[in-house]
Amino acid sequence: MLPVSHATEPRTESAATEIAPHARAFAERARKLEALPLAELAARVAEGLAGLRVTFGLEPSAADPFAALLAALPRTELARRLAESEAEVSAARAALVESERTAADVERRSESLKAALRERSADLAVAIARADAAAKAPAPIERVEIDPEPAGDSSFTRAVVQAREQHAADAAATAQLDREALFARLDNEVHALEASRRQVRELLDELEARVPPPAVDRGRAQVEVDALLGDLAERETTIESMRRDLTWRAREMDAMHAELQSTRYRLLARAIVDRAERWVKPGRAEERP
Amino acid sequence: MKPVSVVIPVFDARELLEQNLPALLSELEGRALGDEVIVVDDGGERGLAAWLEAAFPPPATFDRARADVRVLRRRKNAGPARAALDGAAAAVHDRVLLLAPDVRVRPGFLAPLEAALEDPTVAAASPRFADGEAEPSGGAARLVWRGGVLAVEPGESDGGHGGTVEASYATIAALLARRDELLAAEFDARFTPTGFEDVDVCWAWKRAGRRVVVATDSIVEGGRGDGLGLPADVREAARARNLLLLTWKHLDDPARRREHVEALEAHALDALLNGRRSELVTLALALS
Numbered sequence: 001m002l003p004v005s006h007a008t009e010p011r012t013e014s015a016a017t018e019i020a021p022h023a024r025a026f027a028e029r030a031r032k033l034e035a036l037p038l039a040e041l042a043a044r045v046a047e048g049l050a051g052l053r054v055t056f057g058l059e060p061s062a063a064d065p066f067a068a069l070l071a072a073l074p075r076t077e078l079a080r081r082l083a084e085s086e087a088e089v090s091a092a093r094a095a096l097v098e099s100e101r102t103a104a105d106v107e108r109r110s111e112s113l114k115a116a117l118r119e120r121s122a123d124l125a126v127a128i129a130r131a132d133a134a135a136k137a138p139a140p141i142e143r144v145e146i147d148p149e150p151a152g153d154s155s156f157t158r159a160v161v162q163a164r165e166q167h168a169a170d171a172a173a174t175a176q177l178d179r180e181a182l183f184a185r186l187d188n189e190v191h192a193l194e195a196s197r198r199q200v201r202e203l204l205d206e207l208e209a210r211v212p213p214p215a216v217d218r219g220r221a222q223v224e225v226d227a228l229l230g231d232l233a234e235r236e237t238t239i240e241s242m243r244r245d246l247t248w249r250a251r252e253m254d255a256m257h258a259e260l261q262s263t264r265y266r267l268l269a270r271a272i273v274d275r276a277e278r279w280v281k282p283g284r285a286e287e288r289p
Numbered sequence: 290m291k292p293v294s295v296v297i298p299v300f301d302a303r304e305l306l307e308q309n310l311p312a313l314l315s316e317l318e319g320r321a322l323g324d325e326v327i328v329v330d331d332g333g334e335r336g337l338a339a340w341l342e343a344a345f346p347p348p349a350t351f352d353r354a355r356a357d358v359r360v361l362r363r364r365k366n367a368g369p370a371r372a373a374l375d376g377a378a379a380a381v382h383d384r385v386l387l388l389a390p391d392v393r394v395r396p397g398f399l400a401p402l403e404a405a406l407e408d409p410t411v412a413a414a415s416p417r418f419a420d421g422e423a424e425p426s427g428g429a430a431r432l433v434w435r436g437g438v439l440a441v442e443p444g445e446s447d448g449g450h451g452g453t454v455e456a457s458y459a460t461i462a463a464l465l466a467r468r469d470e471l472l473a474a475e476f477d478a479r480f481t482p483t484g485f486e487d488v489d490v491c492w493a494w495k496r497a498g499r500r501v502v503v504a505t506d507s508i509v510e511g512g513r514g515d516g517l518g519l520p521a522d523v524r525e526a527a528r529a530r531n532l533l534l535l536t537w538k539h540l541d542d543p544a545r546r547r548e549h550v551e552a553l554e555a556h557a558l559d560a561l562l563n564g565r566r567s568e569l570v571t572l573a574l575a576l577s
Contacts, residue, residue: 021366023482048576056546
């Protein structure tokens with residue numbers, strides 16, 4: 001800022017009610033300059049400063065602030081601002097990538113949750129079906145048949161009979177073991193089903209006591225499934241919303257970047273055109289620095 | 290003590306005269322030296338002379354103690370500096386006190402100024418300025434070279450210890466000088482409409498080996514309006530521009546000239562890059 005402050009200078013307002021005539025011209029000139037485009041105003045200043053250098057007997061080579069501006073662009077405020085903006089864009093892009101990664105992670109976890117839910121639902125259905133089947137149809141009892149003793153060679157026949165008896169005894173023992181194992185498994189299955197049914201019954205009783213009849217019909221499992229599905233739908237909506245927001249921010253950052261570049265080039269172009277106009281304007285060639 | 294011609298340039302400032310002229314007339318009457326007051330109507334609304342005669346009627350009989358109040362009318366408005374010189378040209382006394390219409394003098398303000406001017410090396414003397422009825426809080430403003438440009442800074446307190454202190458300049462709002470020196474110096478018309486024309490004249494005197502002082506026992510109030518009706522931003526632009534004009538007129542040292550131009554180029558670039566249009570306007574006004 002130009003250090004031309006006047007902290008100790010006149011501050012009170014004038015007693016005059018209108019601008020004195022001799023001051024009007026100055027006020028109008030100031031207003032006209034104020035209305036000029038910034039580049040044109042700066043061009044006039046640049047030209048004036050070049051003249052001041054000549055007046056003061058200084059070398060004119062670096063007299064043009066525009067030349068200095070063009071030369072100093074990478075190091076000056078504009079470059080700093082550009083770098084800052086680019087850093088902002090980079091940071092925003094990184095944030096965007098991070099957000100998308102988070103969104104993908106959430107989506108993946110949601111899919112996993114959905115699969116787990118489907119599996120759990122299927123398991124539950126199978127368990128109920130098996131429990132129903134086991135309750136309705138008792139397990140079959142294995143039968144062992146022994147052929148009658150054949151007539152003929154007594155020793156051979158005895159041996160055969162003994163072998164058959166042994167075989168039959170072995171088979172019977174094996175069958176007995178299989179049967180016992182089957183019964184044991186069935187007993188376990190039945191116990192598990194009975195426990196499950198008890199739990200379902202208890203839940204139904206509890207729900208009947210707490211909610212109106214139509215909702216109770218769906219059963220607790222269905223209520224759980226519905227709740228989880230609702231949660232998933234809500235998460236999907238959130239993810240969609242985040243994705244839209246991130247896309248919008250990315251576009252905004254790109255637009256800001258483009259505008260900044262455009263401003264920079266406009267400024268440069270304007271400066272160069274102004275200089276060129278002054279150089280080629282007839283009768284003013286001598287003003288060329 | 291010698292009689293003094295007080296010159297007051299005005300532009301539509303009847304209220305200020307009504308408020309401040311009585312204190313001046315009272316002071317002059319007390320001196321009884323036949324001082325005169327010349328109110329220079331700088332092309333303002335007509336009727337100032339008639340109004341003055343009605344508001345401050347002359348005595349029915351000749352009274353040597355009374356100051357003679359007369360009006361000098363400029364047909365075309367030219368600003369307070371030009372009007373002040375017209376008044377000085379019409380003055381009958383050797384010593385001329387330029388006084389702004391918004392200045393209210395305090396009793397005894399004139400004697401210390403006159404005493405200061407008794408020193409032949411002193412070209413101009415100014416009083417200390419008080420804000421209203423309070424005592425002056427600081428010294429006269431001073432101009433300092435800072436960062437390649439001139440800047441106005443408040444002066445340090447110069448106290449009421451009597452005598453004089455060297456000043457950066459004497460303000461046109463209240464300045465006692467010799468008539469012939471004032472007319473010879475003139476005020477530079479390029480400083481129109483306002484600001485630092487008085488500094489320009491004082492610095493010319495200083496360059497010629499003369500001194501400019503503040504008489505520490507002389508106190509006046511006010512003197513902070515320009516009477517031009519300029520909007521604050523335009524007035525500020527005028528003062529900023531004139532400070533540059535002042536710099537360019539008095540800057541001789543080649544090293545400082547280079548430092549100054551490079552500082553202005555840096556300011557221009559900075560103003561351009563940061564969109565500070567008003568600073569570019571100020572520079573354009575000064576450079577045009």
